[in-house]
Amino acid sequence: MTTKGTPLHDELGRIFREAWIAGVTTHYPGEPKPGYIAPWDETPEWERSAAAAVAEQIRAFARTTDRAAAKLTRQQKGRFVVLCWIGQIYKHFPDPKPSYVADWDDMPAWQQETDIEIFETIERL
DSSP states (O other): OOOTTSHHHHHHHHHHHHHHHHHHHHHSSSSOOGGGSOOGGGSOHHHHHHHHHHHHHHHHHHHHTTTGGGGSOHHHHHHHHHHHHHHHHHHHOSSOOGGGGOOGGGSOHHHHHHHHHHHHHHHTO
16 A cells, blocks of 8 residues: 555655664765755655655565564665666666666675664654
């Protein structure tokens, strides 16, 4: 069940974005790019839509497993976020840069940790 276009959809997107910013602030080596930590209202529309969609996918996954998704390893949780995000990238960009669709093993550690924390934040909802 999708909530697209509802206040819940926006709220899930905001929660995703806040978890992303918290992760970047914690794990990014050095000073993050401004776009990495831009607030929700300054985030491009496609990215807000993608964040909300991925948050809904995480929420649905947690719910449809009767919260057994909590037993996933941290890496499995992060990989789930990455795969859902890559799907959104392909939805919004027909020919994305390879770095936008990098698989888990090709991502920097700071981004892996951030994606894990996004999953864990949303699964607690």
